[in-house]
Amino acid sequence: MNILLEIQNIVLDYGAVRALDAVSVTVGENEIVAVLGANGAGKTSLLKAVSGLHKPTSGQIIFRGKDMANTPAFELAGQGIAHVPEGRRVFSTLSVRENLMLGMYGVRRARDKKQLSAKEERIYSLFPILKERRNQLAGTLSGGEQQMLAIGRALVSAPALLLLDEPSLGLAPIIVKEIFEMIQKIHKEEKVAILIVEQNARKALKVASRGYILELGRVALEGKAADLISNPKVRAAYLGGGMEGCD
Amino acid sequence: MTLLLEQIINGLTIGSFYALVALGYSMVYGVMKLINFAHGDLFTLGAFLGYTILASTSGVVTQNFGMWGGIAFTAAIVGMSVALAGILVERIAYRPVYPSGRLSLVVSALGMSIFLQNSIMAIWGARPRAFPSAVVPYARFVIFGVHVTVLQIIILAVSFILMAAIWFIVEKTAFGASVRASALDRETATLIGIDVRKVIFFVFALGPGLGGVAGLMNGLYYRSISFNMGWNYGLKAFTATILGGIGNIPGAMLGGLLLGIFESLLAGYVSGAWKDVFVFIILIVTLIFRPTGILGEKTAEKV
Ligand SMILES: Nc1ncnc2c1ncn2[C@@H]1O[C@H](COP(=O)(O)OP(=O)(O)O)[C@@H](O)[C@H]1O
Ligand SMILES: [Mg+2]
Numbered sequence: 001m002n003i004l005l006e007i008q009n010i011v012l013d014y015g016a017v018r019a020l021d022a023v024s025v026t027v028g029e030n031e032i033v034a035v036l037g038a039n040g041a042g043k044t045s046l047l048k049a050v051s052g053l054h055k056p057t058s059g060q061i062i063f064r065g066k067d068m069a070n071t072p073a074f075e076l077a078g079q080g081i082a083h084v085p086e087g088r089r090v091f092s093t094l095s096v097r098e099n100l101m102l103g104m105y106g107v108r109r110a111r112d113k114k115q116l117s118a119k120e121e122r123i124y125s126l127f128p129i130l131k132e133r134r135n136q137l138a139g140t141l142s143g144g145e146q147q148m149l150a151i152g153r154a155l156v157s158a159p160a161l162l163l164l165d166e167p168s169l170g171l172a173p174i175i176v177k178e179i180f181e182m183i184q185k186i187h188k189e190e191k192v193a194i195l196i197v198e199q200n201a202r203k204a205l206k207v208a209s210r211g212y213i214l215e216l217g218r219v220a221l222e223g224k225a226a227d228l229i230s231n232p233k234v235r236a237a238y239l240g241g242g243m244e245g246c247d
Numbered sequence: 248m249t250l251l252l253e254q255i256i257n258g259l260t261i262g263s264f265y266a267l268v269a270l271g272y273s274m275v276y277g278v279m280k281l282i283n284f285a286h287g288d289l290f291t292l293g294a295f296l297g298y299t300i301l302a303s304t305s306g307v308v309t310q311n312f313g314m315w316g317g318i319a320f321t322a323a324i325v326g327m328s329v330a331l332a333g334i335l336v337e338r339i340a341y342r343p344v345y346p347s348g349r350l351s352l353v354v355s356a357l358g359m360s361i362f363l364q365n366s367i368m369a370i371w372g373a374r375p376r377a378f379p380s381a382v383v384p385y386a387r388f389v390i391f392g393v394h395v396t397v398l399q400i401i402i403l404a405v406s407f408i409l410m411a412a413i414w415f416i417v418e419k420t421a422f423g424a425s426v427r428a429s430a431l432d433r434e435t436a437t438l439i440g441i442d443v444r445k446v447i448f449f450v451f452a453l454g455p456g457l458g459g460v461a462g463l464m465n466g467l468y469y470r471s472i473s474f475n476m477g478w479n480y481g482l483k484a485f486t487a488t489i490l491g492g493i494g495n496i497p498g499a500m501l502g503g504l505l506l507g508i509f510e511s512l513l514a515g516y517v518s519g520a521w522k523d524v525f526v527f528i529i530l531i532v533t534l535i536f537r538p539t540g541i542l543g544e545k546t547a548e549k550v
Contacts, residue, residue, distance in 0.1 A: 051438055077440030089435040091428045098424050105425055106440020153439060 001028035004193050005050065005161055010059030012045050019045040020056070021217045025195075027161065032187055032194045034204035034225065036238055037214035043197040044086050046214070047163045050195070051083040052076045064160070077106030082159035086166050088150040092139025096130055096149055099138050103153035123152040126186065144175035151182070155190060162186070164196040168203060176203065183207055201238040205229050213238070249392045254515040255508055260399050260468065262507020263406035267461035268484035269491065269499035270413060271333075271454025277430040277494035278450050280349070284356040285336050286458055287481020288363035291474065293329045293459025294466040295371050297321050301382040309382050315401075317382065318467065322405075322460050329459025330452040336363075337451040360477075368474040375473040383467050402464045409457060410500050417496050426450070430494065479523075483510075486530040492540025501541060 005027040012020040019042045027033045037043050048054040050061060052073030061068045068076065077083075082103075091099050100123060104116055111119075124131035127148045133141060138149055147167055154162055167183070168176040180203050187194055187207070198204035205211055205225045213221040213234065221234065228234050268290050275283045300308055300321045309317040340359040344351045386397040417423040429436040429446040436443055465480070466472045483506065491502025506526065513522045533540065 053434060053437065072442075073437045074440050074442045077438065083438045085435055085438060089432055091431050091435070093431065094424060094427060101421065102424055102428055102441070103439050105421065108421065157440070 001031065003027075004029045004031075004064065005195070006060075006062040007046070007050065008060040008062070010046075010049055010056040010061065012042075012049050012054060012056045014054075019217055020049065022059070023214070023217070023219055025212055025219070027193050027195050029160075030187075030191055030193050031210070032183075032196065032208045034201075034208035034211040035195065035197045035214055036199070036201045036204060036211060037197075039199065040216075041214040042217040043214055044165055045217075047083060047165050047195070047197055050161075050163060051081055053083075074106065077157060078110065080158075080160035081163065082154035082157055082161070083163040084150045084154045084165060084167065086169065088143075088146045090138040090141070090146050090149050090153070093137055095135055096138050096141070097134040099149055099153050100130070100134075100156055103156040107157045119156050119158060123156050126155075126182070126189075127152050143171050144178065147171065147175075147179055148182070151186070155186065155192070158190075159192060162192050162194045164194060166198055166200075167196070168198065168200045176200065180207055201234070202229075250515060251512075252391075252393045254511045256393070256395055256399060257515075258508030258511030259504060260402055260507070261511060262487075262504035263403055264461045264465050264468075264480065264503075265484045265487045265506050266410060266500045266503025267406055267457045268480060269487040269503045270410070270496065271458045272485055272488045273491075273494055273496060273499035274417075274426075274450040274454045276488070277496075278426065278446055279341075281341065281352050282356065282485070283336070283454070284353075284481070285340065285359040285363055286455065287477035287479075287484065288360050288367065289329050289332055289336070289455040289477070290458040290462040290465070290480050290484075291367055291472070291477035292332060292363065293325045293462030294472040294476070295367055295376070295462075295474075296328055296459070297325045297463035297466055298371075298376055298378060298472060300324060302376075302379050306379075306381055314382070314384055318384075322463055325463045326456045326460045329462070330456035332459075333451045333455025334448060336455070337447065360481075364475060364477060371474060373474060375471045378466055378470045378472075380470075383470060398467060402468060405460075405464065409460070413453070413457070414496060414500075422449075483526060486526055486533075488540075489530060489538075490533050490540055492542040495540065495542050498540055498542035505541075 003026055007023065007025040009022045009024055010020055011018065011022060023046060025033070025035065025046070035043055035046060045054065049056050052068065052071060055069065063081065091102070100120060104119065108116065129145055130149055130152055133145070138146065141149060164183070167179050171179065183194065183196070184207050186192065196204055196208065205228055208225045211223065211225050211228045212219050221228070268286065271286050272283065275281060301317060308320060312320050336359055340355045341352060344355050384398050387394060417426055425436065425441045426446050426449065429441060429443050433443050484503065487502035487506045488499050490506060491498030491500070506529070510522045510526060513525050
C-alpha cells in the first residue's frame with residue numbers, strides 16, 4: 001500500500017504546554033486509521049498539525065511525498081486535506097447550502113462549474129436530509145444533522161485525506177451508529193483515506209484497519225485494529241471491560 | 248407637511264453618511280470583534296483629501312472634468328486613498344497587538360484615532376476649511392413645495408447604490424459567504440480553504456473606503472470641515488451601528504438612516520441644540536433594553 005500521509009516525530013507546543021512529544025503516524029492511500037486516547041491526550045492537536053492550523057515545533061508532515069510544514073493552512077484544503085473539526089463547527093447563521101458551497105472554497109478555481117454542482121448533488125445523495133434542509137440555517141439542524149453537514153462540507157472538496165475529530169461527540173447512540181455506517185460508506189464509495197480521532201474506541205477500531213493509542217502526547221501503542229481490540233491492556237483502559245454487549 | 252418632508256429628506260441625507268460610516272464599523276467588528284475607533288477620523292481624512300483635490304488645485308480638476316465629473320473623479324481617488332489608509336491602520340495599530348488581547352486593541356484603536364486627528368490638524372490646520380462655492384453644485388428644485396438640492400439627490404443615490412453593492416457582495420457572492428464564515432469562526436474558515444487575511448484586508452479596505460467617500464460627500468453638503476469632526480460622526484455612526492445591531496450589515500444601514508431622520512426631526516421640531524443629547528439617549532436606551540439592536544445579531548436557535 002502506498003503511503004499517503006507520514007507524520008514523523010512531531011513535537012507540538014502551546015507555549016509551555018507540550019501537547020505532542022515525538023509522535024509518528026502513517027496513513028496509507030484509501031486506509032482508515034484510528035487514533036484513540038483520553039481527553040487531553042493530544043488527539044485534536046495531532047489533526048490540527050496535519051491540517052496546518054497549528055504548526056509543529058519540530059518533526060515532519062509529509063503528504064503525497066511533499067513536506068507540508070511551510071504550507072499555510074488555508075492552502076492545504078485545496079491540496080486534498082479536509083478536516084472535520086471537533087464539535088462540528090458548522091457556520092450556524094449560514095444556510096446549509098452556503099455551508100456546503102463554502103466547502104468548495106479551497107478548490108473552486110481548480111474545478112469547473114459542472115464538477116462543482118455534480119459534487120454538490122453527490123453530497124445530497126449521500127445525505128438526503130441536507131438536500132431537504134438546504135435553505136435552512138445550519139444552526140437549526142440537530143446535532144447528528146450538523147455532523148453530516150460538517151462531513152459533507154469536507155467531502156465536497158473531493159479530498160484524498162479526511163480528518164475526523166470525534167464525530168461521535170455528544171450524539172445519541174443511535175445517531176453514532178448511523179454516523180459510523182456513513183463513514184464506512186464514504187470510505188468505500190469516495191475512495192478517500194480517513195484519519196479518525198475518537199474517545200469511542202470500540203466504534204473507531206471497528207471501522208479502522210490500524211490504530212494508535214495516544215497517552216499524554218505520546219504513542220503508547222500501535223497496531224492492527226483487530227489486535228488492539230483483543231489486547232487486554234486496551235480492553236481494560238479504553239474498551240470499558242464489561243461494556244461489550246452495549247452495541 | 249412640507250417641513251416634515253424636508254426634514255425627512257435632510258434626515259435621509261445625514262442618515263446616509265451615518266449609514267456608510269456605520270457599515271465600516273460593523274464590517275470590521277463582525278470579522279475582528281474590534282471597534283475601530285480610528286474609523287471616524289478616516290471619515291475626516293476623506294473630507295480633507297477631497298477638499299485638497301477639489302479646492303487646493305485651484306479648480307484644475309473641476310475645469311478638466313466638469314463639476315460632476317470632478318466630484319466623481321475626486322470620490323474615486325478619496326475612496327482608494329482612504330481604503331489604503333484603512334489597510335495601513337490595520338497593519339500599524341492592530342496587527343502587532345492581536346496576540347495581546349482585546350483591551351490592548353481598544354487602547355491601540357484610541358491611540359490611532361488621536362494620532363490621525365492630530366496629523367490632520369498638523370497638515371490642514373486647526374481652523375475649519377470650507378469647500379469653495381465654485382466646486383460645489385448648488386442646483387436645487389422644488390417639488391410640491393419641498394426644497395431639494397441636486398446634491399442631496401446625488402448623495403442619496405450614491406449612498407444607496409454603495410449600500411446595495413455591499414449588501415450584494417456580502418450576502419449573495421461566494422466571497423461574501425467567506426466573509427460571513429470568517430466572522431463566525433476563523434479557524435474553521437481556514438480549514439475549508441478561506442484565506443482569512445484576505446477577508447481582513449477586504450473589511451479594512453472597504454469600510455474606510457466607504458467612510459472616506461462619506462466624508463467627502465459630507466464636506467460638499469455642509470461645505471465646512473474641521474479636523475475633529477470625526478469624533479462626532481464616529482460616535483453617531485457608532486450609535487447607528489448599535490441601534491441597527493452590530494455586525495449586521497443591513498442593520499448598520501437601517502440604524503444610520505433612522506438616526507439621521509430622527510435627528511433631523513428633532514432639530515426641526517424640538518431644538519437643534521438638543522439633538523446630540525437625544526442621540527446619546529438613544530445609544531444608552533438601546534444598550535440597556537436591546538443591546539443586540541433592532542435587527543439584532545442573527546442567531547440560529549436549535550429546533
Ligand atoms: N489552545 C491551547 N492552548 C494551550 N493548551 C492547549 C490548547 N489546546 C490544547 N491544549 C493542551 O494540549 C493538550 C492536548 O489537547 P488536545 O489536543 O485538545 O487533546 P484531545 O483532543 O486528545 O482531548 C492538553 O493538555 C490541552 O490542555
Ligand atoms: Mg480533542
